[in-house]
Amino acid sequence: MPKFVFMGPQQNRLTFYAFFICRLAVLIPILLSCKKEGREVYARPGGPVVYNSENSGKQVNEALRYSRDFQQAVPDQVMDKIGSSFRIPVNNGPLALGSSLDNKIAWLYLEVVNTEDIPRKITLTTTHVRCDRLELFGINGKKIVRLGDVSRSTPLSSRPYLTQDFAFPIHMLPSDTTRILMRSTRLLGAMEVDFSIFDESDFLDAQYFGRNGDIFNLAFVLVIALSALIAGLGFGNRLMSAFGTFLLCTFLVYSYVLNFWDGFELPPFSGLQSYNLGCFFALLQGVFFHPFGNGILNSYGISFPIYRRITVLFMAANAIIAFGLLVSVPWADVAFGRSYTVLTLVNIACLVFVTGTVYRKRGEKWLLLIAIPIFAPTLIRLPMRLFHFSDQFYAAVVAPNIPLITALLAYFTVKQLLRQLTSKAELERRLTQIKMEMTDMRKEEVQKIGRNLHDQLGNTLASVLGYANMEIPDLKQVQSLLKRAIQEIRFMSHNLVKDDDQPLSEKIATVIDRFNDFSAIHFRFADYSGGKTDRLDEVQQQNIYLIIQELLTNAVRHSKAYEVVVQAFEYETSVQFTIEEDGIGFDPDRETDGLGIRNMYKRAELAGLRLTIESSVGNGTNVIIVAKYENESNHSG
Numbered sequence: 001m002p003k004f005v006f007m008g009p010q011q012n013r014l015t016f017y018a019f020f021i022c023r024l025a026v027l028i029p030i031l032l033s034c035k036k037e038g039r040e041v042y043a044r045p046g047g048p049v050v051y052n053s054e055n056s057g058k059q060v061n062e063a064l065r066y067s068r069d070f071q072q073a074v075p076d077q078v079m080d081k082i083g084s085s086f087r088i089p090v091n092n093g094p095l096a097l098g099s100s101l102d103n104k105i106a107w108l109y110l111e112v113v114n115t116e117d118i119p120r121k122i123t124l125t126t127t128h129v130r131c132d133r134l135e136l137f138g139i140n141g142k143k144i145v146r147l148g149d150v151s152r153s154t155p156l157s158s159r160p161y162l163t164q165d166f167a168f169p170i171h172m173l174p175s176d177t178t179r180i181l182m183r184s185t186r187l188l189g190a191m192e193v194d195f196s197i198f199d200e201s202d203f204l205d206a207q208y209f210g211r212n213g214d215i216f217n218l219a220f221v222l223v224i225a226l227s228a229l230i231a232g233l234g235f236g237n238r239l240m241s242a243f244g245t246f247l248l249c250t251f252l253v254y255s256y257v258l259n260f261w262d263g264f265e266l267p268p269f270s271g272l273q274s275y276n277l278g279c280f281f282a283l284l285q286g287v288f289f290h291p292f293g294n295g296i297l298n299s300y301g302i303s304f305p306i307y308r309r310i311t312v313l314f315m316a317a318n319a320i321i322a323f324g325l326l327v328s329v330p331w332a333d334v335a336f337g338r339s340y341t342v343l344t345l346v347n348i349a350c351l352v353f354v355t356g357t358v359y360r361k362r363g364e365k366w367l368l369l370i371a372i373p374i375f376a377p378t379l380i381r382l383p384m385r386l387f388h389f390s391d392q393f394y395a396a397v398v399a400p401n402i403p404l405i406t407a408l409l410a411y412f413t414v415k416q417l418l419r420q421l422t423s424k425a426e427l428e429r430r431l432t433q434i435k436m437e438m439t440d441m442r443k444e445e446v447q448k449i450g451r452n453l454h455d456q457l458g459n460t461l462a463s464v465l466g467y468a469n470m471e472i473p474d475l476k477q478v479q480s481l482l483k484r485a486i487q488e489i490r491f492m493s494h495n496l497v498k499d500d501d502q503p504l505s506e507k508i509a510t511v512i513d514r515f516n517d518f519s520a521i522h523f524r525f526a527d528y529s530g531g532k533t534d535r536l537d538e539v540q541q542q543n544i545y546l547i548i549q550e551l552l553t554n555a556v557r558h559s560k561a562y563e564v565v566v567q568a569f570e571y572e573t574s575v576q577f578t579i580e581e582d583g584i585g586f587d588p589d590r591e592t593d594g595l596g597i598r599n600m601y602k603r604a605e606l607a608g609l610r611l612t613i614e615s616s617v618g619n620g621t622n623v624i625i626v627a628k629y630e631n632e633s634n635h636s637g
Contacts, residue, residue: 046088048111048177049197051122056199057206062092064195065109068102075137075144075181082109082181097184097191101337106191108182114172123203124180125167128152129257130192131184132275134166139179147180152274155263163207164259169200187275188333189340214258217403221251224410237420239295243413246292247406249285254402256281271328279336283322287315289347293354299416300362307353314346366415370408437606461485503534504541508566511549519556521581522563529570536575540627543607544577547600551579551623554596559583559621577625585615 049055049063065086070078086109089095097106114120126134133151137144148168150159161167172178184193198206229244231237255261256278266272272280290311297304321339324332355371358364502510505527512525527533536544548566555564561583569576588597597613604611608628615621 094194133185242292252281286318543603579623
């Protein structure tokens with residue numbers, strides 16, 4: 001294939017992959033070298049190609065003349081207009097001929113001079129990613145001779161060479177000039193040609209090595225795609241599944257670019273044909289690119305609801321046009337021609353946004369480095385054309401390389417999968433530990449309730465019985481003790497009520513109301529967090545509630561306070577709870593053996609909370625609980 005041969009027919013593509021990044025590292029010196037040395041000139045622009053064996057495999061685009069003004073003309077009519085109506089390319093790179101929506105046909109003219117005294121058999125070839133049919137005509141004086149006609153649907157057995165490239169043999173007489181007129185047809189999308197001339201033996205060698213490399217590259221991409229898809233489905237990992245699906249679409253596009261779909265018989269009921277199949281694959285790739293981009297953001301805990309909604313719109317746009325091509329809707333061709341460039345630029349912009357966001361918010365450089373081979377061709381080719389650098393540099397060093405990008409993206413995605421699996425295993429271990437600790441604490445709390453029933457309620461009822469059995473019963477004491485017993489029963493029953501289905505703010509408000517029902521202390525709750533308390537991790541919410549409940553219980557039993565105030569505040573990366581009471585206070589250093597305080601610190605440790613208890617005798621008690629956000633998505637608005 002021409003773009004491969006420009007690096008030298010014998011150069012191994014695997015070597016090119018290995019040194020790709022190294023070549024990018026020396027980008028500026030090579031660019032300066034290309035500018036200084038320039039191209040090897042063997043034809044003036046629009047003039048004859050002076051051909052000899054040293055020029056085998058060279059591009060000849062600069063020697064072409066072209067026109068798109070004669071859509072319905074025949075070769076005889078066009079031949080007289082070559083000198084006056086044909087234009088000359090500005091450089092030797094691939095020749096862009098515009099959109100098929102404007103004109104579907106372009107005429108090209110080429111002269112080749114054999115400077116040697118022997119006849120030569122050469123091959124004129126072009127890739128046909130953006131050319132659906134090519135016809136060759138030889139000009140002999142005023143006579144037009146048809147040399148060949150190849151289209152995408154032409155079977156390999158009917159082509160001049162058994163190759164997917166458009167290639168034609170040309171016999172040149174000694175010291176003679178061969179004049180060639182070509183008609184290129186493009187039915188959908190942009191038209192582009194990229195011509196080269198080979199000695200026939202060199203062309204056949206290049207096709208052999210190039211095709212083997214293409215098959216290896218395609219197999220590599222397909223294996224990675226299927227492996228990623230199977231791994232994603234097996235582990236239930238959305239990022240890996242999205243990557244595998246996107247890569248399968250990339251494989252389809254890549255196989256079309258390498259012309260493996262030529263001559264493939266498509267279902268007759270479908271609107272897909274050989275000329276628009278690549279467009280359909282490219283639109284599918286656009287559909288499945290955005291779930292992969294969103295999956296990358298989600299894997300880093302980054303949430304952008306607006307961006308997600310925007311990508312859904314672009315996915316829908318790609319899908320609608322793809323469906324139109326599939327069922328042969330008349331407007332689909334126009335919609336594709338007018339929108340594909342915009343949709344492609346949108347995909348690039350989305351990739352820039354995702355890589356930039358991950359780097360800015362998480363400091364991840366790998367993804368940014370992986371994206372460079374995708375951005376570099378467009379960013380480098382423009383100034384190269386502007387300052388007339390050699391396009392061979394672009395083809396050999398900067399041209400997009402799908403297998404390399406696939407390998408880098410696969411490495412990144414597998415790295416993310418392993419990180420998530422490790423995090424999942426660590427989370428499961430932590431949850432198991434928390435469950436065990438919670439079970440132990442519940443056992444202690446049950447024992448505590450039993451002791452309270454025995455020591456407090458039991459003793460109170462025993463005292464009631466004693467006063468009631470006196471010769472003269474002390475009814476006032478009996479009444480007072482029964483009221484205390486009833487209050488203790490209500491107190492314990494309120495603490496045993498479960499509120500698991502309520503958000504944290506409602507649970508705190510509910511428990512405050514309950515304590516106000518039976519306690520002489522005035523309890524108040526104010527939430528200044530803007531609802532952020534209810535977005536904390538579920539484990540954090542449950543343990544914060546239990547700690548506050550324990551603090552309120554201690555206030556009722558021990559503090560002799562007049563007022564207890566519970567407040568919640570929002571900070572940039574956390575929510576802070578304060579519990580303040582104006583009771584008698586205590587010395588925290590002398591209460592370390594207390595079951596309640598020990599359990600509060602244990603709960604805080606398990607839930608990743610920071611608990612601070614400040615108190616002194618006679619000065620009340622202040623408690624601060626700080627809960628940090630688990631990830632950014634918890635507090636994104």
